Amino acid sequence: MSKVAVFGAGSWGSALAVLLTKAGHQVSLIGRKADEMAQMNKLRENVRYLPGVVLPSGLMPATDVSELNADLVILSVPSHNVREAARQIKPNLRPGGIVVNTAKGLEEGTHYRLSEVLKQELADQAIAVLSGPSHAEEVGRDIPTTVVVASDVDTAEKVQDLMMTPKFRVYTNPDVIGVELGGALKNVIALCTGIAEGLGFGDNTKAALMTRGLAEIARLGVAMGGHPLTFAGLSGVGDLIVTCTSQHSRNRRAGVALGQGKPLDLVLKEVGMVVEGVRNTRVAYELSQEMKISMPITQQAYKVLFEGTDPKIAVTDLMMRGKRHELEEAVEMSWFK
Secondary structure, eight states: OOEEEEEOOSHHHHHHHHHHHHTTOEEEEEOSOHHHHHHHHHHTEETTTEEEEEOOTTOEEEOOGGGGOSSEEEEOSOGGGHHHHHHHHGGGSOTTOEEEEOOOOBOTTTOOBHHHHHHHHOTTSEEEEEESSOOHHHHTTTOOEEEEEESSHHHHHHHHHHHOBTTEEEEEESOHHHHHHHHHHHHHHHHHHHHHHHTTOOHHHHHHHHHHHHHHHHHHHHHTTOOGGGGGSIIIIIHHHHHHHOTTOHHHHHHHHHHTTOOHHHHHHHHOSOOHHHHHHHHHHHHHHHHTOOOHHHHHHHHHHHSOOOHHHHHHHHHTSOOOOTTHHHHHTTTTO
């Protein structure tokens, strides 16, 4: 048994707390709102974020940050709250412990990856990243799921040992850059596949967006130092597939509503939870401009979200771009001569 603390009592934090309690660990689920945590203790359910999933008797919902003195701390807050959360938990962390970030995004303004943010704020802790196709609604119900943890080899294997169960398979990957970028940027493409669905387009369109979306995710990811094979793995194509197609995907649902003509403010209110793809689109677009990386789908998503472009016009602009090779980089490098 290890002592584990999950900071952030949303859907994903709650699901991971349930998973780790069932795995035999001593788990504290720490939230900020005393009334919500008290309700969870009383009802043994996170009614708002993970309805229908029973909290095991050994799982303790709390607001006491002293519980963060644990072997493993899982940080499960929205990407734009990661820096603030790191500062909040720092005084209570166990020296030399491991902090696992589960948010999928990039910091606005700085364009930092979230592990970079955590290393700035928590210099004395080992940092790992958890990613891959893993909806909380399914993990909480013991549906078989496979994820990847990225860090140095020793840290990644420690997290793997602590988190692996018969229903939750954990792989390791030393490519932190690639894993983080795949997890963040797939949200942008999921918004776009949702928009296509909202416009009434079919499977052909969604498949095209996912395939070409993966190409531009990898293009930026490799330029930033990620390994190409990572984008063919769980945090790349795996997470892309599930986020673009699942009924549980907030990004896809938000995209559908946008495609149906609803304004962004109303869409975000209706979803009721953080839609990471909106912020991620802004950062990805800014990075593509800064690094001169071609990301046409991301560019059109930015125009729809932040410049008021009609989604139908965005689709036409994508379809009518100049002719390209599918394996553009390979052709330019004369691989086939």
